[in-house]
Amino acid sequence: MTRLQAFTTDTAALQDLDPYRFPAARIDDQPEQTPTPLGVTDLGDYVLPAPDPASRLSLSLEPADRRRLELHAALTTAAIAPLPGDLDAIEALCQLDDTTNAALRRWINHAI
Template structure:
């Protein structure tokens, strides 16, 4: 064999790149998969549409549930992690009236 000879390939075959030597090369005609928060999204995967905010029904919280959530938020903001045994106490405190609950939050957050 003298000189340089090109190897023949089958008609229609695209260039083949070694993915280890050329990591940015696309070896086939498919679009690349995209990474998402849920994992790998393949081309052709269907996604659920975004929820329509106009069709949502407003479900008001009961006052005790709202106070419980506010109490958890105040404890989290203050950097106090409730222990498993504290959940019953938080539940009991959330049944108190709004005035007492406001004072309790003021004590936790140390605001005037």
């Protein structure tokens, strides 16, 4: 490019601008899309209803499964993604008692 090109303000040039980077560059012909109180902006979007507590299954988790979910939640909260090889270590840690797992989750959460 050997010379400067002037910025044009016609409709075609404004459509090429990214609305997230240039929020003031919207076209006056088109209405501005504003979110509803629920945050729904498109006609096809809708909010799912709350789950019915009566339709829940009354199954309880095994203690090791519950500890595994709690450990994965603690790792996710700390933004630590376990690698595929770490799953064996997580399985071994979940076999330990609740007190040990609570201390482990506390250590992970305080590492943030």
